[in-house]
Amino acid sequence: MNKIPDNRAWWLVLPVFILVAFSALIPLMTVVNYSVQDIFGPNSAYFVGTDWFREVLQNENLQASLGRQFVFSAAVLLIEIPLGIGVALMMPTSGRRGSLCLILLAIPLLIPWNVVGTIWQIFGRGDIGLFGWALNEIGINYNYTGNTGDAWATVLLMDVWHWTPLVALLCYSGLRAIPEAFYQAAEIDRASRWAIFRYIQLPRLKSVLVIAVLLRFMDSFMIYTEPFVLTGGGPGSSTTFLSQTLTTMAIGQFDIGRAAAFSLVYFLIVLLVSWLFFTAITHLDKEK
Amino acid sequence: MAMVQPRSTKYRVLASHIGMLCFIALILFPLLMVISISFRSGNFATGSLLPEVPSLEHWSLALGIPYTDDAGNVTQPPFPVLLWLWNSIKIAVVSSILILALSTTSAYAFARMRFAGKGFVLKSMLIFQMFPPVLSLVALYALFDQIGNHVSWLGLNTHGAVIVASLGGMALHIWTIKGYFDSIDRSLEEAAIVDGATTWQAFRYILLPLSVPILMVVFILAFIMTIMEYPMASILLVDTDKLTLAVGAQQYLYEQNYLWGDFAAAAVLSGLPITLVFLYCQKWIVGGLTAGGVKG
Numbered sequence: 001m002n003k004i005p006d007n008r009a010w011w012l013v014l015p016v017f018i019l020v021a022f023s024a025l026i027p028l029m030t031v032v033n034y035s036v037q038d039i040f041g042p043n044s045a046y047f048v049g050t051d052w053f054r055e056v057l058q059n060e061n062l063q064a065s066l067g068r069q070f071v072f073s074a075a076v077l078l079i080e081i082p083l084g085i086g087v088a089l090m091m092p093t094s095g096r097r098g099s100l101c102l103i104l105l106a107i108p109l110l111i112p113w114n115v116v117g118t119i120w121q122i123f124g125r126g127d128i129g130l131f132g133w134a135l136n137e138i139g140i141n142y143n144y145t146g147n148t149g150d151a152w153a154t155v156l157l158m159d160v161w162h163w164t165p166l167v168a169l170l171c172y173s174g175l176r177a178i179p180e181a182f183y184q185a186a187e188i189d190r191a192s193r194w195a196i197f198r199y200i201q202l203p204r205l206k207s208v209l210v211i212a213v214l215l216r217f218m219d220s221f222m223i224y225t226e227p228f229v230l231t232g233g234g235p236g237s238s239t240t241f242l243s244q245t246l247t248t249m250a251i252g253q254f255d256i257g258r259a260a261a262f263s264l265v266y267f268l269i270v271l272l273v274s275w276l277f278f279t280a281i282t283h284l285d286k287e288k
Numbered sequence: 289m290a291m292v293q294p295r296s297t298k299y300r301v302l303a304s305h306i307g308m309l310c311f312i313a314l315i316l317f318p319l320l321m322v323i324s325i326s327f328r329s330g331n332f333a334t335g336s337l338l339p340e341v342p343s344l345e346h347w348s349l350a351l352g353i354p355y356t357d358d359a360g361n362v363t364q365p366p367f368p369v370l371l372w373l374w375n376s377i378k379i380a381v382v383s384s385i386l387i388l389a390l391s392t393t394s395a396y397a398f399a400r401m402r403f404a405g406k407g408f409v410l411k412s413m414l415i416f417q418m419f420p421p422v423l424s425l426v427a428l429y430a431l432f433d434q435i436g437n438h439v440s441w442l443g444l445n446t447h448g449a450v451i452v453a454s455l456g457g458m459a460l461h462i463w464t465i466k467g468y469f470d471s472i473d474r475s476l477e478e479a480a481i482v483d484g485a486t487t488w489q490a491f492r493y494i495l496l497p498l499s500v501p502i503l504m505v506v507f508i509l510a511f512i513m514t515i516m517e518y519p520m521a522s523i524l525l526v527d528t529d530k531l532t533l534a535v536g537a538q539q540y541l542y543e544q545n546y547l548w549g550d551f552a553a554a555a556v557l558s559g560l561p562i563t564l565v566f567l568y569c570q571k572w573i574v575g576g577l578t579a580g581g582v583k584g
Contacts, residue, residue, distance in 0.1 A: 007404060012397035016390050016458055017409060023456020024416035026431060027424030087311055090304040103570060104312050107319060110562040112516040112534035115555045118541065122325070122548060123318050130321055161315065193300070218418060225518050229538075250426050259426075270418050 028267075034260035052261035062262060065237070065245040066269075069221060072156075072241060076220040077213060079160050084167025084212065085205070089197070091172055102172075105165040117229025120158040124230075144231060148238040155227050155239050159220065167212045174208035175201060210281050214274060221270055242266055326552035346553035366547075369554050371529055372536040375447065376515050377561055379532060383451045384510035388503060391461040396491060398462065399469035400477075410466075413459035425523055428453055432524060445526045453524065454514045461506045468502040469495065504572040512562055533558040 035053070038046045056062055087105070092098045108116070124144045126132040135142040144154040178201065186196050224243040227233065233240035246266065250259035329343035348355045349365045356362050397403070398410055429444070432453075436443015442452060476498075477490040485493070496503075515534070522535045531539075537558060540551035 006401050009397040009401035009403040009406075012401075013394045013403075013409060016394040016462065017413070019390070019452070019455045020413050020416055020459060023428065023453055024419055024424065027427035028416070028419055030427035030430070031424070087308070090308045090311075092308070099570065101308065101312065103567065104315065106566060106570075107559075107563070108315060110512060110516075110566060111319075111555075111559050112518060112537070114518045114534060114538055115558065118538075118551065118555070119318050119322055123321060130317075161318065165315065247425070256426070267419050271415065274418065 031260045034256050038257050052257045056262045069242045073220045076159050080164045080167050084164050085171050087168040088171035108162050113225040114229050116162050117226040121230050124154045151231050151239050170208050170212045174205045178204050322552045346549040350553040372531050372533040376532040379447050379450055380511050380515035383454045383514045387510040388507050391458050395462045395465035398466045417459040449524050450521050453520050501572045504569050508569050
C-alpha cells in the first residue's frame with residue numbers, strides 16, 4: 001500500500017502546508033522584501049540592494065548583542081544539560097513518588113513566560129523579594145537592576161529554573177526506555193555506578209539529548225519574553241539579547257530595513273548552528 | 289528503569305533522595321512565594337512566606353467580586369480576569385484541537401503514503417519553524433491588518449487571528465506524530481485491508497487507538513504553547529475584554545503602581561487550567577515521550 005506514489009496524499013498535507021506557509025513563509029518573504037529596500041512610507045520605497053546587510057554586519061551594537069547571545073546560550077546549555085541528566089538520574093523510578101516528582105518538576109514549564117519573568121522580578125528584588133533580601137542579609141551586595149553581573153546571574157538562574165525540568169523530563173523518559181536486561185548484565189559484570197552511567201545510560205540517552213540540546217539552543221537563542229520582563233535588557237544594554245535588539249529596532253524605531261536584514265542574518269545563524277550540530281552528531285554515529 | 293543496586297546502595301539512594309528534594313524545593317520556592325503574595329493583604333511582596341493576616345482581597349478581585357475591607361471601603365475589580373481566563377481557554381482549546389486534527393492527518397500522509405515532494409515538504413516545514421517567531425511579528429501584524437478588511441473575524445483584535453497565528457507552529461508536532469506512526473508496524477493495517485477494511489477504517493480503528501499516548505502529548509504541548517503565548521497575543525489583541533490572561537496579567541504592573549497582590553492572584557489563576565489538563569493527562573506523557581523520542 002505504500003509502494004505506489006499516491007498524490008492524493010497532497011490533500012491531507014496541503015492544509016497544513018498552507019497554514020505553515022502563511023505564518024512562516026509569508027513573513028519570511030516580507031522580511032526579505034524589506035531587507036533590500038529603504039522604506040519611508042506606504043508608497044515610497046527605494047531599492048538599496050545589500051546596503052542594509054553591509055551596515056548591519058558592521059554595527060557594533062548588533063555585534064555586541066550577538067556576542068552576548070552566544071555567551072548566554074552556551075552558559076544555558078553547559079548548566080542545564082548536565083543538571084537535567086543529574087536530576088533525571090535521581091528521580092524515583094516508579095510509583096506514586098515518581099508521578100509526584102514528575103508533576104512538581106513540570107510546574108515551571110506550565111507558567112506563562114511573562115509571568116516567569118515577573119516572578120523572578122519580585123523574587124530578586126532587595127526590598128521586597130525573598131531571594132534578593134536573603135542575599136543582602138547574608139552580606140552579598142546584590143542588585144540586579146544596577147549590577148551587570150547580578151543581572152546576568154538572575155537571568156541565567158531564571159532560565160535554569162524554567163527549563164532544566166524539560167531536560168530532566170526528556171532524559172527521564174529516555175532512561176525509562178532502557179531495557180532491564182542491560183542493568184542485569186552490568187550487575188553480573190560488577191560494573192561500577194560510573195561505568196553503568198558511562199557505558200549504558202549515556203549512550204542510550206544520546207537521541208534524547210540531541211533533541212534536548214537542539215530545543216534548548218533554539219529556545220535560548222531566540223529568548224525574548226523572560227529577560228525583557230525581568231530586566232528590560234538592562235542595566236544599560238548588558239542583558240539585551242538578539243530578539244530584543246531586533247524588536248526595539250523594528251517596532252520601537254521603525255527601522256524596518258535594518259531590522260529585516262538583521263533578522264535574516266539571525267535566521268541564518270540559527271540554521272547554521274543547528275545544521276553543524278546535527279551533522280556533527282550524525283557523523284559521530286557513523287564512525288562507531 | 290530499575291537502577292542496579294550495588295554495595296553502597298543505601299547511602300547512594302539516600303543522597304539521591306536528598307538531592308531530588310533540594311531540587312524540588314528550589315523549583316517550588318518562587319511559586320510558593322507568589323501564592324503567598326496573592327493571599328497577603330495590600331500590594332506588597334514583603335513579609336514571611338506564611339501571611340500573618342491572610343486576606344482574600346486579591347482573590348475576590350480576581351474573581352470579579354467587589355471587595356469590602358474592614359473600614360467599609362469597597363474596591364471594584366480593576367480588570368475582567370475571569371473573562372481573560374475564558375478567552376485564554378477558548379483560544380487554547382480551539383487551536384490545540386485544530387493542531388491535533390491537522391497534524392495527525394498530515395503525519396499519516398507522511399508516514400504511510402508516498403507522494404511527490406514529500407521529503408522536501410517535511411524538511412522545509414522544519415526549517416520554517418526555526419525562523420524566530422518574534423521576527424515575524426511585524427509581518428503578521430500587517431498581514432492580519434490587511435485580511436481584517438475583508439474577513440472581519442480574522443482581523444486585528446480578534447481571537448480568530450490569534451488561533452490562525454498559533455496554527456503555524458505545527459511542524460514539530462507533525463514530526464513527533466510521524467515518528468510514532470513510523471514505529472508502529474504497518475502489517476497490522478495491511479492485515480485489516482486484506483480483510484476488507486478501507487484505508488480510512490484501518491486508520492481510524494487500528495492506527496489511531498494505538499497512537500493515543502503521542503496524541504495526548506501533542507495535545508498538551510499545543511495547549512500549553514497557545515495558553516502561554518505572549519508576544520503574538522500582546523500585539524494582535526488590543527481591547528481589554530479581548531485579552532488573554534497571559535497578556536492581561538501584565539496590565540497590573542504599571543511603572544508607577546505595581547499591584548503585586550492582584551498580579552499574583554491572576555498569575556496563579558492562569559496556571560490553573562494548564563495544571564489541571566496536565567494532571568489529568570500526565571500518565572500518558574512519559575510513555576508518549578519515550579515512544580516518540582527514543583527508537584532502537
